[in-house]
Every structure is written in structure tokens, then in C-alpha cells.
Amino acid sequence: MKAALAAAAFATGALAQQGAYGQCGGINWTGQTTCVSGYTCTYLNDWYSQCVPGSQTTTAGRSSTKTKKACSKTRSSGASTIASATAIEPPSFTTLTTASPSAFTTSLTFDSTTLTSETISSTNTALASSETSLASSSSATSALTSVTPAATASTSSNTLTSATSTTSSSTLITSSTSSSSSSEPTGGTGTGSFKWFGADESCAEFGENTYPGTYGTHFIFPDTSAIQTLMNEGMNTFRISFLMERMAVGSITASLDADYLANLTTVVDYITSAGGWAVLDPHNYGRYDGSIITSTSDFGAFWTKMATAFVSYDQVIFDTNNEYHGLDQDLVLDLNQAAIDAIRAAGATSQYIFVEGNAWSGAWSWNTTNTNLVDLTDPQGKIVYEMHQYLDSDSSGTSESCVSGSVGVQRVVGATEWLKQNGKVGIIGEFAGGPNSVCMEAVTGLLDHLLENSDVWMGALWWAGGPWWGDYMYSFEPPSGTGYSYYHDTLATYA
Numbered sequence: 113m114k115a116a117l118a119a120a121a122f123a124t125g126a127l128a129q130q131g132a133y134g135q136c137g138g139i140n141w142t143g144q145t146t147c148v149s150g151y152t153c154t155y156l157n158d159w160y161s162q163c164v165p166g167s168q169t170t171t172a173g174r175s176s177t178k179t180k181k182a183c184s185k186t187r188s189s190g191a192s193t194i195a196s197a198t199a200i201e202p203p204s205f206t207t208l209t210t211a212s213p214s215a216f217t218t219s220l221t222f223d224s225t226t227l228t229s230e231t232i233s234s235t236n237t238a239l240a241s242s243e244t245s246l247a248s249s250s251s252a253t254s255a256l257t258s259v260t261p262a263a264t265a266s267t268s269s270n271t272l273t274s275a276t277s278t279t280s281s282s283t284l285i286t287s288s289t290s291s292s293s294s295s296e297p298t299g300g301t302g303t304g305s306f307k308w309f310g311a312d313e314s315c316a317e318f319g320e321n322t323y324p325g326t327y328g329t330h331f332i333f334p335d336t337s338a339i340q341t342l343m344n345e346g347m348n349t350f351r352i353s354f355l356m357e358r359m360a361v362g363s364i365t366a367s368l369d370a371d372y373l374a375n376l377t378t379v380v381d382y383i384t385s386a387g388g389w390a391v392l393d394p395h396n397y398g399r400y401d402g403s404i405i406t407s408t409s410d411f412g413a414f415w416t417k418m419a420t421a422f423v424s425y426d427q428v429i430f431d432t433n434n435e436y437h438g439l440d441q442d443l444v445l446d447l448n449q450a451a452i453d454a455i456r457a458a459g460a461t462s463q464y465i466f467v468e469g470n471a472w473s474g475a476w477s478w479n480t481t482n483t484n485l486v487d488l489t490d491p492q493g494k495i496v497y498e499m500h501q502y503l504d505s506d507s508s509g510t511s512e513s514c515v516s517g518s519v520g521v522q523r524v525v526g527a528t529e530w531l532k533q534n535g536k537v538g539i540i541g542e543f544a545g546g547p548n549s550v551c552m553e554a555v556t557g558l559l560d561h562l563l564e565n566s567d568v569w570m571g572a573l574w575w576a577g578g579p580w581w582g583d584y585m586y587s588f589e590p591p592s593g594t595g596y597s598y599y600h601d602t603l604a605t606y607a
């Protein structure tokens with residue numbers, strides 16, 4: 113999730129600057145166009161410019177409604193949120209780390225006052241027009257929603273079959289089957305229910321500019337009692353974000369940090385001993401310490417150690433990396449394959465492996481961007497293609513608004529077809545919507561579509577739970593996270 117970086121960077125009170133690796137330009141981009149100190153806004157393609165490490169070039173940025181909301185939300189957040197925000201501060205703001213809470217609050221208030229008087233109305237206009245254009249262009253894709261999957265009958269189900277046979281008898285999974293029995297699959301070999309349904313669990317990856325950072329100041333691990341609440345509501349899968357720079361300190365090939373690993377393992381133990389699934393998510397975008405990982409052997413070495421640490425955990429799932437983007441497409445294939453090979457060679461043969469794609473692993477662009485990943489191989493046949501999909505105008509997950517009630521389906525139908533045509537299975541590893549009725553319709557439409565195609569879609573995970581989200585619009589942290597409050601009753605019907 114790239115928006116996590118952006119939201120956290122805004123929370124520092126930095127004026128109208130995008131955080132590390134955040135988007136800073138592209139067609140119809142209405143957000144920040146300058147980057148925090150130490151990062152430069154760099155053109156990647158017509159749709160994406162991005163803040164990458166490098167000396168700053170200052171151009172006039174403009175405010176957006178997103179920024180204003182992020183800042184005003186932060187003002188009402190608790191002390192722990194401020195601590196996490198501190199972690200992601202750009203170097204020039206480092207002095208604020210030791211500022212007293214009142215000094216920090218003053219700074220934030222000043223900033224948001226400034227932002228309030230900026231170009232909100234023009235931003236609204238831009239957003240409105242871009243939504244209109246997306247809505248009208250969506251008519252072109254609406255025909256696709258009614259396409260009958262020709263490949264349904266021939267869908268190869270090796271992976272799914274083994275998935276079904278290894279389903280544990282945990283009560284979580286039993287109850288999820290019965291509670292969603294109203295949605296039967298329309299074809300294929302699906303069961304009409306999700307194998308994996310749950311939430312991303314954030315915060316061990318916070319503080320992305322500070323390595324390794326300080327526990328409790330720059331990062332924190334997910335709260336197992338919050339996870340228990342979600343499990344009580346039927347969720348069975350939790351994708352735990354962490355940073356490779358903290359797990360392998362100083363070098364990607366370093367031995368794993370015993371403390372950080374132990375803290376991650378505590379969360380994993382909690383989930384798996386309750387019968388749930390724990391997805392290990394190095395939230396690194398195909399990068400280590402700001403640089404694209406180009407050595408497949410180094411990447412494999414990291415995964416050898418991770419797989420060794422969790423070799424005996426059948427209900428751990430290895431997710432090779434979060435949201436590759438801006439990488440050579442062959443490199444994305446090679447890094448994923450190196451991870452798979454290393455994991456299997458380490459003797460971890462029972463676990464599923466989630467692979468992710470380039471371009472932030474977006475489902476909407478999967479069929480044009482990541483088609484080469486069809487060539488990934490696994491002797492165990494347990495590759496699952498993890499895609500992410502947000503429902504706002506640019507699929508970035510940075511706005512409370514959803515384009516339409518049908519956008520969720522529109523953005524994944526192409527991926528559904530790709531999975532079917534290639535005999536693969538997938539999961540939506542990140543999705544979310546703002547707390548409003550249009551997004552509710554888009555979210556349920558998306559989930560209904562995935563269930564109807566449960567021969568190829570094995571589940572979905574909401575972005576995100578985690579103890580430091582404050583009142584972030586998508587927060588799924590019980591008991592009062594914005595997303596949790598608005599969506600948990602509905603999501604429970606899919607669990």
C-alpha cells in the first residue's frame with residue numbers, strides 16, 4: 113500500500129510534500145508534486161511520477177483534498193500516532209522527533225490552517241472531472257462484465273484442488289463456509305466461499321526512512337487482541353507487513369534480526385495457533401534501503417532465511433514482496449522465481465507463496481503489465497497471484513471517494529479472465545473503500561464478483577488494521593477504526 117507512506121508523511125506536518133516512494137505526478141494526478149527532503153519526483157511513465165531517493169528539486173506543489181484530510185485527521189490522533197508519524201519524517205524534520213507533543217501539535221495546526229486556504233476548490237474540480245471521465249470510459253468496459261468465462265470448464269485446478277484438500281479443519285474455515293453458502297459459484301470448481309478472508313495488519317513497516325528504527329517510536333507490531341476481535345467475526349487471514357531493512361539489518365543478506373523476528377513470530381504464532389493464516393509481507397516495493405533489488409541471489413538468500421525460520425508453519429504464507437513498481441518486468445519475474453526457489457530449497461514445501469506484480473500489483477492493469485508472470489513455476493503448485501485493487505479515481509487508495517458502485521467489478525474482470533485463461537489462482541491482497549454508500553456498493557460488488565469466480569479467486573484482504581492508524585479513512589482496527597466501523601458487519605457476511 114503506497115498510500116500508507118503518503119498518509120504517514122502528511123502526518124508529520126510536512127507542507128504539501130509527498131512521502132518516500134509516493135506518487136507525485138502523472139496524468140490527472142491531483143496530489144502532491146514535490147517530495148519530502150532527500151527524495152526527487154521522478155517520471156516513471158505517463159501515469160506515474162514517483163518520489164525516489166535523490167536530491168530535491170523544488171517546484172510549486174499544490175494542495176489536495178487528500179492532504180487536507182490527512183492533516184486534519186492527524187490532529188485528533190493519539191500520541192502513538194504522532195510517534196509513528198515521527199518515524200517517517202524526512203531528514204529535515206528530524207528535530208521534531210524530540211519536540212514535545214505540544215510543539216508538534218502546534219506545528220500540525222499551523223500546517224493544516226495553511227492547507228485549508230489552498231487550492232481545494234480547483235482540486236475538487238479536477239477530481240470531479242477525472243471521475244466523470246472514468247465513469248464515461250467505464251461504459252466501454254461494461255460489456256466485459258457480462259462476458260462468459262470461456263475458460264471456466266478448462267480451468268486447471270491443480271492448485272485449487274490441493275488447496276481444498278489441505279484446508280484445515282479449523283472452526284474459522286468451517287464457519288466461513290456455512291456463512292457464505294448463499295453465494296454459489298456460477299461455474300468452475302469454486303466452492304462459493306473464500307479460503308482466505310481477512311485484513312492486512314500494518315505498523316511493523318512504519319517509519320520507512322529510519323532503519324532499523326526504534327520499537328514503539330518508529331514502528332510497532334500488530335495488536336493480537338485486535339486480531340482476535342477480527343477472528344471472532346470470521347476473518348481467518350492476516351497479512352503482516354514488515355521491513356526487510358529491519359529483518360536483515362545493514363544488508364539484504366545479513367542474518368535475521370532475532371528481536372524483530374521474534375516479535376513477528378509472536379503475531380504469527382497467535383494467528384496460526386488459532387487456526388488462521390499469517391501472510392508474511394516484506395513491505396518493500398522490490399527495494400532495499402531505497403534501491404531496487406537487482407540481485408536475485410541476494411533476494412533468494414533473504415528468503416532462504418525467512419523460509420527456514422517458518423519452515424514448520426503450514427499456515428504461514430510467504431508473500432515475496434509488496435507492490436513492485438518501476439522495475440524491469442523481467443526482474444519482477446526473476447525476483448519472484450528466486451524467492452520461490454529459495455523457499456522450496458529451504459525445505460518449506462507445504463506453504464503457499466503469494467507472488468506480486470509490477471505497477472503496484474494492480475489488478476486493473478495486470479492483464480497488460482504482468483502477463484509474463486504466467487511463467488513462474490513451483491514444484492509444489494502453490495503459487496497464488498496477489499493483486500491489489502482500490503476503487504478511487506486513480507486506483508491509488510488515497511481518496512474516500514469511489515468512482516462508481518460498479519468500479520470494483522470493472523477493475524478486476526480482466527484479471528479474472530487472465531487467471532482463468534492461464535489456469536492460475538489469485539487473491540486480492542489489498543482493497544478498501546471510504547465510508548460511504550457508493551464505496552459500499554463498489555466493495556460488495558467486488559467481493560460478490562470474486563465469490564462468483566471462486567474457482568480462481570481464493571480470497572481478499574482489507575487494507576488495513578494496525579494500532580497506529582489513528583482515524584485513517586480505511587483503518588480496520590477494532591473497535592473504532594473508520595473502515596472497521598463502517599464495513600465490519602458487511603465484511604463478516606463474506607467471512
Ligand SMILES: *[C@@H]1O[C@H](CO)[C@@H](O)[C@H](O)[C@H]1NC(C)=O
Nearest residue numbers: 139140241242243244245246
Ligand atoms: C484526464 O482528465 C481528462 C479531463 O478530465 C480526461 O479527458 C482524460 O481522459 C483523463 N485521462 C485519464 C488517463 O484518466
Ligand SMILES: *[C@@H]1O[C@H](CO)[C@@H](O)[C@H](O)[C@H]1NC(C)=O
Nearest residue numbers: 327328369371372373374375
Ligand atoms: C520486540 O518487542 C519488545 C516488546 O515486546 C520490545 O521491547 C522490543 O524492543 C521489540 N524489538 C524489536 C526489534 O521489534
Ligand SMILES: *[C@@H]1O[C@H](CO)[C@@H](O)[C@H](O)[C@H]1NC(C)=O
Nearest residue numbers: 253476479522523524525526
Ligand atoms: C484488462 O483488464 C481490464 C480491467 O479489468 C479490462 O477492462 C480490460 O478489458 C482487460 N483487457 C483485456 C485485453 O483483457
